[in-house]
Amino acid sequence: AQSVTQPDIHITVSEGASLELRCNYSYGATPYLFWYVQSPGQGLQLLLKYFSGDTLVQGIKGFEAEFKRSQSSFNLRKPSVHWSDAAEYFCAVPTFGNEKLTFGTGTRLTIIP
Amino acid sequence: DTGVSQNPRHKITKRGQNVTFRCDPISEHNRLYWYRQTLGQGPEFLTYFQNEAQLEKSRLLSDRFSAERPKGSFSTLEIQRTEQGDSAMYLCASSSTQKLETQYFGPGTRLLVL
Numbered sequence: 001a002q003s004v005t006q007p008d009i010h011i012t013v014s015e016g017a018s019l020e021l022r023c024n025y026s027y028g029a030t031p032y033l034f035w036y037v038q039s040p041g042q043g044l045q046l047l048l049k050y051f052s053g054d055t056l057v058q059g060i061k062g063f064e065a066e067f068k069r070s071q072s073s074f075n076l077r078k079p080s081v082h083w084s085d086a087a088e089y090f091c092a093v094p095t096f097g098n099e100k101l102t103f104g105t106g107t108r109l110t111i112i113p
Numbered sequence: 114d115t116g117v118s119q120n121p122r123h124k125i126t127k128r129g130q131n132v133t134f135r136c137d138p139i140s141e142h143n144r145l146y147w148y149r150q151t152l153g154q155g156p157e158f159l160t161y162f163q164n165e166a167q168l169e170k171s172r173l174l175s176d177r178f179s180a181e182r183p184k185g186s187f188s189t190l191e192i193q194r195t196e197q198g199d200s201a202m203y204l205c206a207s208s209s210t211q212k213l214e215t216q217y218f219g220p221g222t223r224l225l226v227l
Contacts, residue, residue, distance in 0.1 A: 009153075036218075043117070043204060043218035044156070090155050099208065100146060100169070101216060103155030 002027040004074075004091045006104035014112050015083055021076040021107050023065075023091030033074040034092040034101065035065055044090065050074060061085070086111045115139075117219035119205050125225045126195055133191045134222045138207030145188050146216060147180055149173065150202040159203075162188060163210065195226045 005024045013019055025031050032051050036044040048059025055067040065076045074091060088108050092101040118137045126132050138145050143164050148156035159178070160170045164185040174180075177195075182188040192199055202223050206216040 043220045046215050049215065100158040100161060102158070106155050
Protein backbone atom coordinates (compact mmCIF):
# COMPACT_ATOMS: atom_id res chain seq x y z
CA ALA A 1 0.00 0.00 0.00
CA GLN A 2 1.13 3.52 -0.65
CA SER A 3 2.52 5.48 2.27
CA VAL A 4 4.49 8.60 3.05
CA THR A 5 7.17 9.21 5.65
CA GLN A 6 8.12 12.53 7.18
CA PRO A 7 11.46 11.99 8.89
CA ASP A 8 11.53 15.28 10.79
CA ILE A 9 9.17 15.58 13.73
CA HIS A 10 10.10 19.16 14.60
CA ILE A 11 12.07 21.83 12.75
CA THR A 12 13.05 25.28 14.00
CA VAL A 13 14.11 28.03 11.61
CA SER A 14 14.74 31.73 11.93
CA GLU A 15 12.32 34.15 10.36
CA GLY A 16 13.55 35.03 6.89
CA ALA A 17 15.56 31.84 6.52
CA SER A 18 14.87 29.20 3.90
CA LEU A 19 12.91 26.06 4.67
CA GLU A 20 12.82 22.50 3.40
CA LEU A 21 10.50 19.86 4.84
CA ARG A 22 11.09 16.28 3.79
CA CYS A 23 8.58 13.75 2.54
CA ASN A 24 9.42 10.30 1.19
CA TYR A 25 6.83 8.12 -0.49
CA SER A 26 6.49 4.41 -0.96
CA TYR A 27 4.54 3.56 -4.08
CA GLY A 28 5.13 1.39 -7.13
CA ALA A 29 3.82 3.71 -9.80
CA THR A 30 4.02 7.48 -10.04
CA PRO A 31 2.15 8.71 -7.02
CA TYR A 32 -0.09 11.66 -6.60
CA LEU A 33 1.14 13.71 -3.65
CA PHE A 34 -0.22 16.49 -1.50
CA TRP A 35 1.09 18.88 1.13
CA TYR A 36 -1.33 20.21 3.73
CA VAL A 37 -0.76 22.72 6.54
CA GLN A 38 -2.56 22.75 9.88
CA SER A 39 -2.40 25.84 12.07
CA PRO A 40 -3.28 25.55 15.77
CA GLY A 41 -7.00 25.04 16.19
CA GLN A 42 -7.57 24.97 12.45
CA GLY A 43 -8.42 22.34 9.91
CA LEU A 44 -6.04 21.27 7.19
CA GLN A 45 -5.44 23.56 4.24
CA LEU A 46 -4.05 22.33 0.94
CA LEU A 47 -0.73 23.99 0.06
CA LEU A 48 -0.07 22.20 -3.24
CA LYS A 49 -0.50 18.95 -5.09
CA TYR A 50 1.42 16.92 -7.65
CA PHE A 51 -0.38 14.85 -10.24
CA SER A 52 1.95 14.59 -13.22
CA GLY A 53 3.96 16.72 -15.59
CA ASP A 54 6.25 19.42 -14.27
CA THR A 55 8.06 18.05 -11.23
CA LEU A 56 8.31 21.50 -9.59
CA VAL A 57 4.93 22.47 -8.21
CA GLN A 58 3.98 25.93 -7.00
CA GLY A 59 1.53 26.34 -4.19
CA ILE A 60 -0.07 28.96 -2.04
CA LYS A 61 1.71 31.19 0.49
CA GLY A 62 4.96 31.07 -1.48
CA PHE A 63 5.54 27.34 -1.04
CA GLU A 64 6.81 24.97 -3.70
CA ALA A 65 7.62 21.27 -3.81
CA GLU A 66 9.73 19.16 -6.10
CA PHE A 67 8.92 15.58 -7.06
CA LYS A 68 12.07 13.46 -7.39
CA ARG A 69 11.40 9.93 -8.54
CA SER A 70 15.01 8.84 -8.10
CA GLN A 71 14.87 9.76 -4.42
CA SER A 72 11.19 8.88 -3.84
CA SER A 73 10.80 12.33 -2.39
CA PHE A 74 8.43 15.27 -2.53
CA ASN A 75 10.06 17.92 -0.35
CA LEU A 76 8.37 21.18 0.49
CA ARG A 77 10.37 24.40 0.25
CA LYS A 78 10.04 28.08 0.92
CA PRO A 79 12.83 30.60 0.27
CA SER A 80 12.01 32.88 3.20
CA VAL A 81 9.74 31.92 6.07
CA HIS A 82 7.45 34.27 7.95
CA TRP A 83 6.34 33.95 11.58
CA SER A 84 2.86 33.07 10.31
CA ASP A 85 4.26 29.89 8.73
CA ALA A 86 4.57 28.29 12.17
CA ALA A 87 2.26 25.27 11.93
CA GLU A 88 2.14 21.52 11.40
CA TYR A 89 2.82 20.31 7.87
CA PHE A 90 1.56 17.02 6.47
CA CYS A 91 2.46 15.14 3.34
CA ALA A 92 -0.28 12.85 1.99
CA VAL A 93 -0.94 10.34 -0.76
CA PRO A 94 -4.40 9.32 -2.01
CA THR A 95 -5.73 5.86 -2.70
CA PHE A 96 -6.95 5.47 -6.27
CA GLY A 97 -10.64 4.89 -6.48
CA ASN A 98 -11.90 6.42 -3.29
CA GLU A 99 -9.18 9.04 -2.90
CA LYS A 100 -8.92 8.57 0.84
CA LEU A 101 -5.74 10.24 2.02
CA THR A 102 -2.91 8.55 3.87
CA PHE A 103 -0.98 11.14 5.82
CA GLY A 104 2.52 11.24 7.18
CA THR A 105 3.05 11.88 10.87
CA GLY A 106 3.67 15.55 10.24
CA THR A 107 6.47 18.05 10.83
CA ARG A 108 5.97 20.81 13.36
CA LEU A 109 7.57 24.06 12.25
CA THR A 110 8.67 26.64 14.80
CA ILE A 111 9.82 30.08 13.69
CA ILE A 112 12.20 32.07 15.88
CA PRO A 113 12.72 35.83 15.54
CA ASP B 114 -18.71 28.72 -0.70
CA THR B 115 -18.72 28.80 3.07
CA GLY B 116 -16.38 25.87 3.50
CA VAL B 117 -16.80 22.72 5.54
CA SER B 118 -18.27 23.28 8.98
CA GLN B 119 -18.27 20.98 11.99
CA ASN B 120 -20.20 21.10 15.23
CA PRO B 121 -19.49 21.13 18.03
CA ARG B 122 -15.91 22.34 17.94
CA HIS B 123 -15.19 20.86 21.35
CA LYS B 124 -16.84 18.10 23.35
CA ILE B 125 -16.02 16.84 26.82
CA THR B 126 -17.82 13.73 27.94
CA LYS B 127 -17.59 11.04 30.55
CA ARG B 128 -16.59 7.53 29.69
CA GLY B 129 -19.57 5.46 28.69
CA GLN B 130 -21.61 8.33 27.30
CA ASN B 131 -22.69 8.63 23.68
CA VAL B 132 -21.63 11.58 21.54
CA THR B 133 -22.64 12.78 18.09
CA PHE B 134 -20.78 15.11 15.78
CA ARG B 135 -22.10 16.87 12.71
CA CYS B 136 -20.37 17.83 9.48
CA ASP B 137 -21.78 20.14 6.81
CA PRO B 138 -19.77 19.80 3.61
CA ILE B 139 -19.37 22.31 0.80
CA SER B 140 -22.78 22.29 -0.84
CA GLU B 141 -21.88 20.97 -4.29
CA HIS B 142 -19.57 18.24 -3.00
CA ASN B 143 -20.95 14.73 -3.10
CA ARG B 144 -18.02 12.99 -1.36
CA LEU B 145 -17.61 13.28 2.37
CA TYR B 146 -14.82 11.81 4.49
CA TRP B 147 -14.25 11.36 8.21
CA TYR B 148 -10.75 11.20 9.67
CA ARG B 149 -9.43 10.93 13.22
CA GLN B 150 -6.29 12.66 14.43
CA THR B 151 -4.58 11.90 17.71
CA LEU B 152 -1.88 14.03 19.28
CA GLY B 153 1.36 13.98 17.34
CA GLN B 154 -0.06 11.98 14.46
CA GLY B 155 -1.42 12.67 11.03
CA PRO B 156 -5.12 12.20 10.33
CA GLU B 157 -6.27 8.61 9.81
CA PHE B 158 -9.11 7.67 7.51
CA LEU B 159 -12.31 6.42 9.16
CA THR B 160 -15.00 6.30 6.51
CA TYR B 161 -16.35 7.99 3.41
CA PHE B 162 -19.62 8.63 1.62
CA GLN B 163 -20.52 9.26 -1.95
CA ASN B 164 -23.87 10.98 -1.77
CA GLU B 165 -25.80 9.04 0.88
CA ALA B 166 -23.96 5.75 0.37
CA GLN B 167 -21.26 4.79 2.84
CA LEU B 168 -18.73 3.14 0.56
CA GLU B 169 -15.85 2.27 2.87
CA LYS B 170 -15.13 1.92 6.55
CA SER B 171 -11.72 1.62 8.11
CA ARG B 172 -10.86 -1.14 10.54
CA LEU B 173 -10.31 1.72 12.99
CA LEU B 174 -14.07 2.17 13.04
CA SER B 175 -15.22 -0.20 15.75
CA ASP B 176 -18.83 -1.28 16.21
CA ARG B 177 -19.28 1.61 18.63
CA PHE B 178 -18.87 4.07 15.77
CA SER B 179 -21.58 4.79 13.24
CA ALA B 180 -21.76 7.40 10.53
CA GLU B 181 -24.68 8.50 8.42
CA ARG B 182 -25.36 10.87 5.59
CA PRO B 183 -29.11 10.48 5.20
CA LYS B 184 -29.85 12.91 2.38
CA GLY B 185 -26.43 13.13 0.84
CA SER B 186 -25.79 16.49 2.44
CA PHE B 187 -24.68 16.75 6.08
CA SER B 188 -23.22 13.79 7.93
CA THR B 189 -23.19 12.66 11.55
CA LEU B 190 -20.64 10.54 13.36
CA GLU B 191 -21.85 8.88 16.55
CA ILE B 192 -19.68 7.18 19.13
CA GLN B 193 -21.49 4.97 21.60
CA ARG B 194 -20.16 4.05 25.05
CA THR B 195 -17.15 6.33 24.69
CA GLU B 196 -13.77 5.23 25.96
CA GLN B 197 -10.76 7.32 26.92
CA GLY B 198 -8.99 6.06 23.81
CA ASP B 199 -11.61 7.82 21.69
CA SER B 200 -10.17 11.18 22.72
CA ALA B 201 -8.99 12.77 19.49
CA MET B 202 -9.73 15.39 16.86
CA TYR B 203 -12.40 14.24 14.43
CA LEU B 204 -12.01 15.85 11.02
CA CYS B 205 -14.48 15.99 8.19
CA ALA B 206 -13.58 16.70 4.58
CA SER B 207 -15.52 16.96 1.36
CA SER B 208 -14.74 16.86 -2.32
CA SER B 209 -16.34 16.48 -5.70
CA THR B 210 -16.24 13.14 -7.48
CA GLN B 211 -13.76 14.27 -10.09
CA LYS B 212 -10.72 12.05 -9.90
CA LEU B 213 -8.27 13.13 -7.24
CA GLU B 214 -10.14 16.32 -6.55
CA THR B 215 -8.91 18.28 -3.55
CA GLN B 216 -10.40 17.41 -0.18
CA TYR B 217 -11.43 20.46 1.81
CA PHE B 218 -11.27 20.01 5.55
CA GLY B 219 -13.39 21.42 8.31
CA PRO B 220 -11.94 22.79 11.57
CA GLY B 221 -12.57 19.51 13.39
CA THR B 222 -14.30 18.47 16.59
CA ARG B 223 -11.99 17.88 19.52
CA LEU B 224 -13.30 15.14 21.81
CA LEU B 225 -12.06 14.59 25.35
CA VAL B 226 -13.33 11.53 27.20
CA LEU B 227 -12.82 11.69 30.94
